[in-house]
Amino acid sequence: MFEIVKREEMSGGTVILNEISAPLIAKKAKPGQFVILKANETGERIPLTMANTDPEKGTITVIYMVVGKSTALFKDLKVGDIYQDVIGPLGEPTHLEKVGKVVCVGGGTGVAVLHPITRGLKEAGNDVTCIIGARTKDLLILEKEMKAASHDLKVCTDDGTYGHHGFVTDVMKKLLDEGDVKLVVGIGPVPMMKAVSNITKEYNVKTLVSLNPIMIDGTGMCGGCRVTVGGKTKFACVDGPEFDGHKVDFDELMLRLQAYTEDEKKAHEEHCDLKK
Amino acid sequence: MAGADKKGKKEKILRQPMPEQEPAVRAKNFDEVPLGQSAEAAMLEAARCLQCKKPACVKGCPVEVDIPGFIDFVKAGDFTAAISRVWEKNSLPAVCGRVCPQESQCEGLCIVGKKGEPVAIGNLERFVADYERKNKKAALPAIAESTGKKVAVIGSGPSGLTVAGDLIQKGHEVTIYEAFHKPGGVLVYGIPEFRLPKEIVFSEVEGLEEMGVKLDCNNVVGRTVSLDELFEEGYDAIYLGVGAGLPTFLNIPGENLIGILSANEYLTRSNLMKAYRSEYDTPIIKGKNVITLGAGNVAMDSARTALRLGAETSRIVYRRSREEVPARQAEVHHAEEEGVEFFFLTSPVEFLGNEKGRLTGMVGLKMELGEPDASGRRRPLAVEGSEFELDCDLAIISVGAGANPLLTQSTKELELNKWGYIVADENTGKTSKKGVWAGGDIVTGSATVILAMGAGRLAADSIHDYLTLGW
Numbered sequence: 001m002f003e004i005v006k007r008e009e010m011s012g013g014t015v016i017l018n019e020i021s022a023p024l025i026a027k028k029a030k031p032g033q034f035v036i037l038k039a040n041e042t043g044e045r046i047p048l049t050m051a052n053t054d055p056e057k058g059t060i061t062v063i064y065m066v067v068g069k070s071t072a073l074f075k076d077l078k079v080g081d082i083y084q085d086v087i088g089p090l091g092e093p094t095h096l097e098k099v100g101k102v103v104c105v106g107g108g109t110g111v112a113v114l115h116p117i118t119r120g121l122k123e124a125g126n127d128v129t130c131i132i133g134a135r136t137k138d139l140l141i142l143e144k145e146m147k148a149a150s151h152d153l154k155v156c157t158d159d160g161t162y163g164h165h166g167f168v169t170d171v172m173k174k175l176l177d178e179g180d181v182k183l184v185v186g187i188g189p190v191p192m193m194k195a196v197s198n199i200t201k202e203y204n205v206k207t208l209v210s211l212n213p214i215m216i217d218g219t220g221m222c223g224g225c226r227v228t229v230g231g232k233t234k235f236a237c238v239d240g241p242e243f244d245g246h247k248v249d250f251d252e253l254m255l256r257l258q259a260y261t262e263d264e265k266k267a268h269e270e271h272c273d274l275k276k
Numbered sequence: 277m278a279g280a281d282k283k284g285k286k287e288k289i290l291r292q293p294m295p296e297q298e299p300a301v302r303a304k305n306f307d308e309v310p311l312g313q314s315a316e317a318a319m320l321e322a323a324r325c326l327q328c329k330k331p332a333c334v335k336g337c338p339v340e341v342d343i344p345g346f347i348d349f350v351k352a353g354d355f356t357a358a359i360s361r362v363w364e365k366n367s368l369p370a371v372c373g374r375v376c377p378q379e380s381q382c383e384g385l386c387i388v389g390k391k392g393e394p395v396a397i398g399n400l401e402r403f404v405a406d407y408e409r410k411n412k413k414a415a416l417p418a419i420a421e422s423t424g425k426k427v428a429v430i431g432s433g434p435s436g437l438t439v440a441g442d443l444i445q446k447g448h449e450v451t452i453y454e455a456f457h458k459p460g461g462v463l464v465y466g467i468p469e470f471r472l473p474k475e476i477v478f479s480e481v482e483g484l485e486e487m488g489v490k491l492d493c494n495n496v497v498g499r500t501v502s503l504d505e506l507f508e509e510g511y512d513a514i515y516l517g518v519g520a521g522l523p524t525f526l527n528i529p530g531e532n533l534i535g536i537l538s539a540n541e542y543l544t545r546s547n548l549m550k551a552y553r554s555e556y557d558t559p560i561i562k563g564k565n566v567i568t569l570g571a572g573n574v575a576m577d578s579a580r581t582a583l584r585l586g587a588e589t590s591r592i593v594y595r596r597s598r599e600e601v602p603a604r605q606a607e608v609h610h611a612e613e614e615g616v617e618f619f620f621l622t623s624p625v626e627f628l629g630n631e632k633g634r635l636t637g638m639v640g641l642k643m644e645l646g647e648p649d650a651s652g653r654r655r656p657l658a659v660e661g662s663e664f665e666l667d668c669d670l671a672i673i674s675v676g677a678g679a680n681p682l683l684t685q686s687t688k689e690l691e692l693n694k695w696g697y698i699v700a701d702e703n704t705g706k707t708s709k710k711g712v713w714a715g716g717d718i719v720t721g722s723a724t725v726i727l728a729m730g731a732g733r734l735a736a737d738s739i740h741d742y743l744t745l746g747w
């Protein structure tokens with residue numbers, strides 16, 4: 001049974017943290033890997049990258065934004081409630097090695113995914129600077145945790161309500177100009193990862209991104225998660241979710257993410273109506 | 277429905293028809309197509325069997341069910357004795373009676389079939405299994421005294437279920453590990469409800485659980501736990517029945533447009549996730565004009581599912597001709613009756629899409645048959661300049677499956693062949709790794725339910741020998 005042992009609301013209730021009891025997964029999971037969750041019998045299988053794991057307690061933590069019916073259903077779950085199914089750890093872990101100066105760039109809930117990777121890179125002996133951003137101050141998540149996970153944290157808000165006024169990419173550019181950056185890890189909304197990758201390409205700095213296509217099984221069995229990387233089709237669930245940002249076809253990914261948006265919108269509206 | 281034969285000596289009984297839902301009706305619902313036979317019809321059908329001394333049918337059965345033996349019980353109306361006889365060799369008769377290619381196995385060799393229609397062995401098998409499921413009269417197989425040995429079965433498809441059933445009866449402790457949230461393998465995620473109601477599969481699995489088999493779903497072996505960790509946990513033997521779960525794509529331009537899915541994805545959404553039922557959340561693309569590429573059982577299942585999800589046209593596009601179609605005849609027949617159209621000798625060249633990245637059509641190329649190739653089949657050759665366009669908003673790629681590398685790659689010492697399938701001894705299922713057996717689609721490539729079960733039975737015998745005698 002996958003019981004929720006802790007629950008937090010962030011970003012004014014639009015982002016939810018669940019710490020879930022899943023001892024087998026907690027023991028095995030490494031930074032960069034994801035799980036698939038299904039709330040109940042009729043629920044959908046939703047992939048979420050783990051934000052934290054605690055092997056001793058036997059728990060994993062996921063942080064997600066409430067965007068559709070399925071995540072709205074997740075949001076309704078309280079401490080003590082259970083997810084019927086949690087499957088993982090899935091995907092290839094981040095390759096954590098010492099390369100020198102590293103910049104980790106996170107946007108939106110991507111910051112949650114970035115958190116264990118940042119910590120891992122720091123533990124591997126890298127000099128890690130972290131840049132996190134959000135539209136506005138209230139939407140920012142995990143500032144404290146990211147500060148602890150890195151050597152230096154820079155915060156941006158699009159509207160200037162907190163930290164640097166502007167995009168994470170502006171700050172990243174400055175760091176790249178200073179030179180010596182060996183690796184950039186960019187995780188967030190697809191347009192942000194695309195922007196990060198386009199810039200780092202100019203600087204010829206290796207860049208990792210973590211992709212979130214639509215998935216079903218998460219074991220390489222359906223091909224629904226296929227993405228084009230360097231002109232080749234890859235299955236994000238087994239070949240990724242991390243890929244070389246300079247090779248990813250982000251435009252195709254953005255389109256493919258829209259496959260079911262119409263249905264999802266309808267389902268979400270119906271779910272919200274029911275609750276009224 | 278008996279009729280006099282030509283010589284008029286003895287009244288000859290004709291093959292008893294299987295009542296079915298009307299094509300126009302069933303093409304709009306997910307209920308099972310054949311409705312099942314009455315006890316009277318089954319007994320009449322059983323009376324057609326000649327009770328051969330050297331039954332040819334049994335030679336055609338990969339697990340050698342005592343066919344005349346069980347049929348004789350049906351004839352006498354003792355359905356409980358009949359199911360017990362089938363169970364001796366086949367633990368999933370309700371499944372096999374529905375999905376086995378009988379026309380090329382038992383029924384294909386039946387003597388009665390030399391002059392007329394063969395005995396409907398599949399229908400009889402189905403009848404006795406369904407009868408037992410409803411009436412629950414037969415004694416469950418006896419469980420031998422505990423040996424204290426532990427076996428892990430990876431994958432809950434027909435192969436893994438067979439191994440689990442055999443070994444629990446022999447007194448070993450058995451746990452099945454399954455990656456999906458529900459057991460059954462292809463029987464649950466691939467084969468649609470209208471051909472194999474899921475309730476049947478779950479009832480078989482429940483039967484195993486009642487006998488003491490433990491089931492651990494949501495466990496992706498190779499990720500959640502490794503084979504070596506299972507051995508460390510105290511398992512004495514491991515059986516790999518993980519199936520051939522890797523979709524093949526065509527590698528033609530436009531294949532990543534929205535609206536192009538592997539049959540695995542399409543069928544999993546519909547069958548496992550129940551996307552066809554509104555109370556389930558998983559979405560599915562409901563195409564208006566649907567094209568299925570390929571002509572195996574999987575393709576028939578996809579094309580027929582599309583009709584049931586509201587397609588106005590459902591077309592099968594196949595490179596070769598009707599003669600080469602690999603699907604069971606019954607499936608092709610059912611598909612045609614329901615309105616699936618066939619485009620033979622047509623090869624897909626390219627998919628076309630709009631600015632939103634959605635599929636709008638497919639370019640096909642006409643083929644003609646050339647000289648026979650090494651396999652003796654006439655090879656399709658492209659007719660130059662014969663390209664034409666077909667409108668479609670959903671395309672389902674169903675041109676075969678490969679070996680999923682997830683488990684095999686994470687397990688060193690497992691010898692694989694050049695296609696990535698596990699190399700296992702034909703007679704025992706032993707792999708190159710000590711204490712590990714394999715069978716079913718992960719060894720043979722996509723095959724059939726009954727072959728996967730047959731491999732499971734051989735391996736179970738070998739595992740039992742190992743646990744009691746040594747490697």
Ligand SMILES: Cc1cc2nc3c(=O)[nH]c(=O)nc-3n(C[C@H](O)[C@H](O)[C@H](O)COP(=O)(O)OP(=O)(O)OC[C@H]3O[C@@H](n4cnc5c(N)ncnc54)[C@H](O)[C@@H]3O)c2cc1C
Binds near residue numbers: 375430435498723728
């Ligand atoms: C749509 C479709 C229609 C078919 N129709 C017919 C038919 O009419 N007649 C017929 O005889 N055959 C048919 N077949 C073929 C038949 O279903 C297969 O040959 C048979 O199911 C193979 O059995 P298996 O036990 O080897 O594997 P599968 O049934 O594939 O089961 C393997 C199981 O292992 C699980 N698994 C995989 N990897 C792991 C892992 N790492 N850890 C844990 N679990 C894992 C999978 O999730 C799956 O549940 C059809 C196949 C399909 C796809």
Ligand code: SF4
Binds near residue numbers: 344386
């Ligand atoms: S071959 Fe036909 S007639 Fe002979 S035993 Fe088998 S089913 Fe009966």
Ligand code: FES
Binds near residue numbers: 224236
């Ligand atoms: S989610 Fe099915 S192959 Fe990746």
